[in-house]
Amino acid sequence: xxTILNNMIPIFATLLNVxxxxxxxxxxxxxxxxxxGDKQLIFDRYRKKYIVLTPEEWVRQxxxxxxxxxLSYPQAxxxxxxxxxxxxxxxxxxxxxxxRNMQPWMLVECKEMKVPLTEATMQQVIxxxxxxxxxxxxxxxxxxxxxxxxxxxxxxxxxLEELPPYNI
Numbered sequence: 104x105x106t107i108l109n110n111m112i113p114i115f116a117t118l119l120n121v122x123x124x125x126x127x128x129x130x131x132x133x134x135x136x137x138x139x140g141d142k143q144l145i146f147d148r149y150r151k152k153y154i155v156l157t158p159e160e161w162v163r164q165x166x167x168x169x170x171x172x173x174l175s176y177p178q179a180x181x182x183x184x185x186x187x188x189x190x191x192x193x194x195x196x197x198x199x200x201x202x203r204n205m206q207p208w209m210l211v212e213c214k215e216m217k218v219p220l221t222e223a224t225m226q227q228v229i230x231x232x233x234x235x236x237x238x239x240x241x242x243x244x245x246x247x248x249x250x251x252x253x254x255x256x257x258x259x260x261x262x263l264e265e266l267p268p269y270n271i
Contacts, residue, residue: 123249123262123264124249125264125266127245128173129165129166129169130173132164133168134146134168137153139153142155145160145161147164149167150183158215158217159215159218161245162215162243162245166213166243167181170198176200177269180201180203180205181199182198182200182201183197183198185199189231189234194231197212199211202271207235207236207237208238208239208271210231210237210240211241212228212231212240212241213244214242214243214244216244217244218244219247220244224242225242228241239251239267240252241266248266249262250262251263
């Protein structure tokens with residue numbers, strides 16, 4: 104599977120130029136934000152602790168809020184900032200959504216708003232998908248969002264016009 108997905112990285116990245124941009128209308132934020140010294144902290148409901156509020160964390164928390172409050176994804180089936188190994192390298196992916204059988208269903212890679220979504224971003228989420236095979240791959244910077252899945256029978260990527268409903 105590694106070889107197959109590895110060969111698809113350039114294909115997926117090329118398609119980034121033609122894939123469909125998904126419009127996200129974020130719900131009003133209802134976050135608990137506090138200050139500790141010179142740092143702002145935001146309470147992460149999934150990790151159940153305060154996290155330093157970086158620009159990427161702001162995107163991650165808003166995207167999670169959208170998934171749960173707008174699309175009704177089950178909060179109990181969402182994981183945030185989990186460690187994985189890519190060979191010898193330890194990495195963290197941003198968001199994973201499991202299906203009801205606790206199988207990976209969607210991987211989400213978040214970037215801060217001023218970071219463009221590029222081929223490197225696509226390669227990153229595809230590498231994570233080699234370790235944690237999920238049906239859908241999403242990249243977002245809070246302004247731009249793309250979602251795709253690989254159709255094995257057709258041997259091609261399919262890009263969605265909206266995030267899939269959670270009805271599995």
